[in-house]
Amino acid sequence: MSSSEPLIRWSWIGRNWPMIWDLLVDNAIMALLPALFGLILALPIGLACARWRFLYQPTFGVMNVVYSLPSLAVFIVLIPITGLAERATVIIPLTFYALAVLIPAVVDGLTSVPDHVRQAADAMGFRPLRRLIQVELPIAVPVVLAGLRVATVSSISLVSVGALIGRGGLGGLFITGWQLRFPTPIIVGIVLVVLLAVVADGLLVLAQRLLTPWARARSAG
Amino acid sequence: MNWLIEFFGDPARWSGPYGIPVRLAEHLEFSLLALALAALIAVPLGLLIGHTGRGAFAVVIAANAARALPTLGLLVLVMLLAGLGTLPVLVPLVALAVPPILVNTYEGIRGVDPDLRDAAYGMGLRSHQVLGRVQVPVALPLILLGLRLAAIQVVATATVAAYVGLGGLGRFIIDGLATKDFPSTIGGAVLVVLLALAVQLGFTLIQRLAVSRGVSRRVKGR
Amino acid sequence: MITFEAVTKRYPGGTVAVDRLSLEVPTGEITVFVGPSGCGKTTSLRMINRMIDPTEGRVLIDGRDVREIDPPTLRRGIGYVIQHGGLFPHRRIVDNIATVPYLLGWDKKKARGRARELMERVGLDGELADRYPFQLSGGQQQRVGVARALAADPPVLLMDEPFSAVDPVVRASLQDELLRLQAELRKTIVFVTHDIDEAIKLGDRVAVLRVGGHLAQHATPPELLAAPADDFVRAFLGRDRGIRLLSFLPARDLLLRRDLIVPEGGRAPEGADWVVVVDEERRPIGWRAAWNGHLTGFGTYRPEHDSLRAALDAALLSPCGAAIAVDDEGRAEGVVTRDVLDVALVRAAADAYSEGGHTGEEAAREAG
Numbered sequence: 001m002s003s004s005e006p007l008i009r010w011s012w013i014g015r016n017w018p019m020i021w022d023l024l025v026d027n028a029i030m031a032l033l034p035a036l037f038g039l040i041l042a043l044p045i046g047l048a049c050a051r052w053r054f055l056y057q058p059t060f061g062v063m064n065v066v067y068s069l070p071s072l073a074v075f076i077v078l079i080p081i082t083g084l085a086e087r088a089t090v091i092i093p094l095t096f097y098a099l100a101v102l103i104p105a106v107v108d109g110l111t112s113v114p115d116h117v118r119q120a121a122d123a124m125g126f127r128p129l130r131r132l133i134q135v136e137l138p139i140a141v142p143v144v145l146a147g148l149r150v151a152t153v154s155s156i157s158l159v160s161v162g163a164l165i166g167r168g169g170l171g172g173l174f175i176t177g178w179q180l181r182f183p184t185p186i187i188v189g190i191v192l193v194v195l196l197a198v199v200a201d202g203l204l205v206l207a208q209r210l211l212t213p214w215a216r217a218r219s220a221g
Numbered sequence: 222m223n224w225l226i227e228f229f230g231d232p233a234r235w236s237g238p239y240g241i242p243v244r245l246a247e248h249l250e251f252s253l254l255a256l257a258l259a260a261l262i263a264v265p266l267g268l269l270i271g272h273t274g275r276g277a278f279a280v281v282i283a284a285n286a287a288r289a290l291p292t293l294g295l296l297v298l299v300m301l302l303a304g305l306g307t308l309p310v311l312v313p314l315v316a317l318a319v320p321p322i323l324v325n326t327y328e329g330i331r332g333v334d335p336d337l338r339d340a341a342y343g344m345g346l347r348s349h350q351v352l353g354r355v356q357v358p359v360a361l362p363l364i365l366l367g368l369r370l371a372a373i374q375v376v377a378t379a380t381v382a383a384y385v386g387l388g389g390l391g392r393f394i395i396d397g398l399a400t401k402d403f404p405s406t407i408g409g410a411v412l413v414v415l416l417a418l419a420v421q422l423g424f425t426l427i428q429r430l431a432v433s434r435g436v437s438r439r440v441k442g443r
Numbered sequence: 444m445i446t447f448e449a450v451t452k453r454y455p456g457g458t459v460a461v462d463r464l465s466l467e468v469p470t471g472e473i474t475v476f477v478g479p480s481g482c483g484k485t486t487s488l489r490m491i492n493r494m495i496d497p498t499e500g501r502v503l504i505d506g507r508d509v510r511e512i513d514p515p516t517l518r519r520g521i522g523y524v525i526q527h528g529g530l531f532p533h534r535r536i537v538d539n540i541a542t543v544p545y546l547l548g549w550d551k552k553k554a555r556g557r558a559r560e561l562m563e564r565v566g567l568d569g570e571l572a573d574r575y576p577f578q579l580s581g582g583q584q585q586r587v588g589v590a591r592a593l594a595a596d597p598p599v600l601l602m603d604e605p606f607s608a609v610d611p612v613v614r615a616s617l618q619d620e621l622l623r624l625q626a627e628l629r630k631t632i633v634f635v636t637h638d639i640d641e642a643i644k645l646g647d648r649v650a651v652l653r654v655g656g657h658l659a660q661h662a663t664p665p666e667l668l669a670a671p672a673d674d675f676v677r678a679f680l681g682r683d684r685g686i687r688l689l690s691f692l693p694a695r696d697l698l699l700r701r702d703l704i705v706p707e708g709g710r711a712p713e714g715a716d717w718v719v720v721v722d723e724e725r726r727p728i729g730w731r732a733a734w735n736g737h738l739t740g741f742g743t744y745r746p747e748h749d750s751l752r753a754a755l756d757a758a759l760l761s762p763c764g765a766a767i768a769v770d771d772e773g774r775a776e777g778v779v780t781r782d783v784l785d786v787a788l789v790r791a792a793a794d795a796y797s798e799g800g801h802t803g804e805e806a807a808r809e810a811g
Contacts, residue, residue, distance in 0.1 A: 013373055068421045070377030071416050076410035143395040147423065153288045160291040162383055164398065171293055178297045178385070197289035341530020343494060343601075344543055344591075345518030358533040433533035435575030 007122025009184045015184075024192055027169025030090050031155035032160070032200070037091075038098025038151055039144075045099075045131075059103060067100035071161045085166030097138055098151040105147025109140030138212070143219065145208045152204065153197045160193060169198075226407030237391070248416065251382075252375045253346075255311055259318035259371055264364065266325025272352050280327045287320030292378050300385040310387050314378050320369040325367025325385065325401035329360030360433045369424040378422060380413050390416060444470045444600065445491060445631065452486050452501035452656070460486040461656035463500070467700065468648075470598075472504075473625060473632040475646035476662040477639055479679070483656030484635045488601055489613055491633060492521045504599065519543055522592030522600040522630075526608050530576040535570040536587055537560075543595040554594075561590040566620055582613035586620070600632045607636065616642055637811075643668070651676050664690045685792070687750035692791050694744060697754060697784070699768050699777025705731075717763040725774040727767050743769045746776065751791060758784055 013020070049056040074093040082088040113136050121131045163171030173189030228234060235241055270276045295313040303309035310435045341351045357364070383391025393409025396402065428437075445468035453460040461483040468474045475482035482681045489495040490502050493514045504511045509517060522610035530539050554621065559572055565586045574582055585605055592600055594708070606614045625632065636642055642649045643664040650661040653675055660672035668688040671677040676685075687787075702712045704719045711718040713734055720738060729738035742760025744753040746768045758765035763783040 065418065065421065068373045068417045070373075070380045070417060072377070072380050072391070072394060073410040073413035073417075076406055077414070078409075150288065153285070157289055157291040160293050163293060164381070164384060164395070168293075171291065174291070174297045178301065181301065183298060183301055185297045185344045186294055190291060190298065191293065193291045194289045201285075293545070299569070334529075336525060336527050336529045337531070340491075340523065341531075343492060343518060343529075345515045345520075345546060347515045350546075355531055359531075361533075410465035433575075435535070435577060436533045438575075438577055442636055 008187060009182070012184050013188060020170075020188065020192070021067075023172050023199075024196065026167075027156065027159050027171075027193070030159045030167070030169055031094070031152065031196075032086055034091050034094035034098045034155050035148060037095045038102045039148060042099055042102035042106050046103045046110065048058045049103065049208060050107045050110040056107065063100040063103055066096045071158055071166060071175070074086070075162060077166050079165065087167060089165065090162040090167055094155050098155060101151045101154070102144070102147050105144050106119050107108060108138065109143035109147075110136055113139045114144055130220040141212050142208060143205060152200050156197045156200060157193055158190070173209050181198065224407045225411060226397065228404035231404075234408070242383050244388060244390050244392055245412070247387075248379055248391070251307075251311070251387065251389060252372070252420075253312065253381070255314035255318055255375045256368070257323040257374055258311070258315045259375070261355050262315070262369060263319045263322035263367075264326055265355075268357070269324045269368075270323075270351060271327045271330025272348075272356065274331075276293070277327070280323055283320040284324045284409070287317055290299055290317070292317060293381055293384070296378070296382050305380055305386055307387065310382050310385065314382065317378055318375045321370035321374060322367040323336070325363045325370065326360070327402075329363030330356050332363065333359045338406060358433055359436055362428065362437065365424065365428050369421070369428075372420050372424065376413070376417050410437075417439075444468065444505055445633065446501075446503040446506075447487070447490075448501045448503065450487070450490060450497045451481070452490065452495065453498045459502075459656055461490070461497070464579055464656065464658055465500075466658060466661050467651055468633055470631050470633060471629040471692055472647035473621075473634055473645055474744050475634045475636060475640035475642040475649045476652060477646075477649060477679075478652035479634055479637065479654055481654045482652035484637075484652050485603055486656070487652075488635050491599070491601055492518050492523060513684070516657075517548055519595065520595045520599070524585075524592045524600070524602040526603045526604045528576070528590070529638045530584055530587055532576050535573050535575060536579070539576065539587060540591045540594050541693055542591060545597060549608060557594060558590070561593055564593075564624065565590045571738045581609045582617065584611060585617060589621070589624075593624075593630075598631055600630045602632065604636055604674075605634075606641070607638070621645065628777075637808075643690075651679060677763060686752060686755075689755060689788075689791060690750045693750040694749050694751050694754040694768075695746050697768070697779045697787055699744065699746075701777045702781060703777050703778040704781075705764075705769075709762040717761075717765070719767055719775060719778060721775050727769070727773075727775050730762055741767055743767045743773070743775075744773065747771070751787060754784065755788070 001202040019191075045059065046106035049059050071093055075089055078089045078092060117135065117139070118131070121135045121212065126135065159169045160171030162176060163175050168175075170189045170193050177183060177186035179188070233240075237243070241382045267280070270280060275333065292313065295317070299309050299313050303312075330352075337355060337359065338351060346354065379387065379389050379392035382392070383389055383395040390409055390412045393405045393412065397404070397406030397409060446466075447464045447466050450461055450464045451459070453459050456459065463638055464483070464487055476487060478484050485496055490497050491504070491509065493509055493512075496510065531542070532537075534542075537555055537558045540551075540561055541551075541554040542559060544554035549557075559569060562569055562572060567590070571579065571583065576587070579587065585608075585800050588605065593604075602658070606617045609617065629722060634642075634645060635644075637783075646664060648661065648663055650658045650669055651667070651672075655658045659679075660667060660671075662670075662677050665688060667676070667683045668680065671680055671684075703717070704713060704721055704725070705711060707720055707722065707728070709718075709720075711731075716733050717730050718733070721730050721740070727741055727743065730741050731738055739762045740760060742757035744757040744766055754766045756769075758764050759780070759781070761767070762782070766779045766784065768776045768779060770776055
């Protein structure tokens with residue numbers, strides 16, 4: 001690579017912005033959907049594991065195994081089923097990775113509810129479902145949201161690996177940079193991925209602040 | 222499925238410089254090297270920060286950075302700037318493996334019951350003895366967890382690194398995609414999955430052996 | 444002997460945890476630091492083994508300023524027992540106890556042998572030696588903590604609310620064990636608690652501390668009960684001081700009447716309204732009224748071991764205000780009648796007042 005090549009050629013960015021933007025949006029969608037699906041699935045599963053302790057070990061075991069599989073390999077294995085360069089090929093594994101983080105988060109969040117709070121609710125006449133929605137889940141929110149933050153940020157960066165099978169959101173910029181042997185797209189890609197992650201993380205922190213004003217009050221007092 | 226049979230059944234795949242055993246060895250070599258280097262950096266650092274309590278911010282930053290940075294992007298960038306060769310590849314491999322080890326080692330030490338620290342100092346153990354004889358054994362499950370997570374990261378990154386020229390099992394996938402050699406692609410993916418599972422099994426065994434039964438509470442209760 | 448010389452501990456921000464504490468902890472005795480939360484008792488304790496260093500003043504052990512000794516070395520010569528044990532979860536019980544000997548370089552076999560010896564001493568079943576702490580109950584863990592503190596045979600033992608985290612029944616037995624051990628070993632023990640009854644039960648001397656780290660009174664338990672130094676100490680001691688004072692007076696010298704003890708179907712002596720009926724082994728079955736022959740409940744005390752308080756309690760449990768004295772096997776030795784008990788109680792009160800320096804006026808004020 002010639003030493004006179006600057007790290008960022010701004011003109012390239014200007015010319016290709018529409019493409020970059022499309023990739024950004026695609027990345028965001030392919031990362032946020034798994035996080036969302038993961039959350040939706042993790043809630044009932046986590047609830048079941050928290051309630052029936054014996055389910056926890058096997059579920060956790062399966063999740064651990066899934067989590068340990070390198071994403072590229074899993075994408076490849078799915079291709080015959082879901083097709084090459086399809087969103088689903090990326091979204092499905094990423095959803096599992098999100099589950100691997102979110103199920104423990106839901107379980108931990110629910111078990112972090114002090115026993116005496118649960119019993120007080122029962123004594124006051126709460127039925128199980130209402131107790132869950134009005135007492136246990138709200139208290140579990142901080143832990144679950146912490147897990148959601150991890151899952152979201154991880155998803156955003158993992159999507160880029162999908163570029164190797166033709167669907168990688170901003171990862172496409174890495175391929176472009178490598179093939180054309182110039183660093184600008186790569187740097188742009190990295191910066192945008194990190195930016196996307198920071199924004200998503202920030203929004204979730206904001207959501208947490210809004211959902212749990214009581215947590216803030218306690219730490220201030 | 223036929224592709225798998227085709228791939229594993231072909232004897233040519235099992236020999237030669239591009240055969241399965243060679244690629245497997247390459248993959249393991251890089252992974253172990255990267256993991257060892259990362260552990261060498263992160264474990265002492267995690268122990269130090271956890272024991273003294275200073276510099277915790279660095280741990281938080283490291284954790285968040287590692288999660289957000291895209292592995293493919295880092296690999297490609299480093300290789301582009303540093304030129305080809307295997308040493309430059311180690312940089313992102315190690316860099317991405319350090320944070321899980323650092324965070325978990327730190328959390329492990331921090332998580333040790335403060336009463337235990339107090340009793341240890343009260344009995345007359347010196348600082349390094351408290352760390353080595355008390356805190357580390359009790360924190361071992363988390364430290365090993367950090368190493369396990371780092372191993373996952375390393376095996377996965379090494380797979381992707383085949384794109385920028387590294388050897389290893391990822392080559393079957395990458396080369397297969399490039400040449401439309403689907404048996405190679407699928408076969409490579411399956412091999413990677415098997416390797417990942419084997420590594421996990423290895424760590425479970427290490428955990429069993431290394432962690433005191435008093436800490437993991439696996440002895441039959443009273 | 445441990446000496447506190449005008450020891451003060453001030454924290455940045457202004458909080459004074461200990462304020463010019465001066466006292467002497469005699470060698471071979473149990474001294475209890477007691478007081479409400481925030482009185483500096485634990486802080487003071489921790490200044491002895493340099494877990495905390497004073498802002499002003501000195502702590503001396505046998506005349507030597509503890510600051511002159513490097514902390515780990517100092518601590519290896521002092522036993523330290525804390526509330527939740529602080530046992531190493533990753534080591535077996537025998538190795539936990541042998542921790543300081545290992546530190547001091549003892550041979551492994553010797554250290555383990557000593558550990559097992561100590562297990563017996565503190566009343567732990569030897570088969571627990573190879574277990575892990577999580578497999579033991581709270582009471583057992585605390586005993587291990589004590590054994591561990593004694594392993595290197597230190598002359599000084601520091602105990603910070605060691606029995607507060609166990610239930611009252613276990614606590615009482617642990618306290619009794621400690622007293623038994625101390626009778627054998629005669630260590631210099633500094634014991635911290637917030638429980639005044641524990642302090643009175645265990646302490647040879649008790650130092651009552653006030654919030655803010657001031658010493659309110661430093662005296663023996665009977666002195667404390669008889670003559671509290673001020674309203675704070677009086678309030679902290681709580682009610683029934685007089686009755687509790689009786690626990691410190693022996694019941695050995697009470698005159699016993701043996702004629703009031705009759706076997707079943709036996710005849711009561713002339714003039715006696717009540718007699719104690721005993722079985723063939725001379726164990727009491729009950730009090731029998733002379734006019735109707737019905738048996739009623741009874742209370743007993745042991746003259747050799749028990750205090751006046753126990754005798755009074757036994758008397759209160761009888762229908763006629765007399766206490767039954769029994770030996771170690773529960774066999775009746777005699778009866779202390781009301782008149783004898785009355786005289787003993789009056790004498791005890793008089794002694795307490797004269798010792799404590801109570802004036803007649805104060806006594807009248809308290810009574811009225």
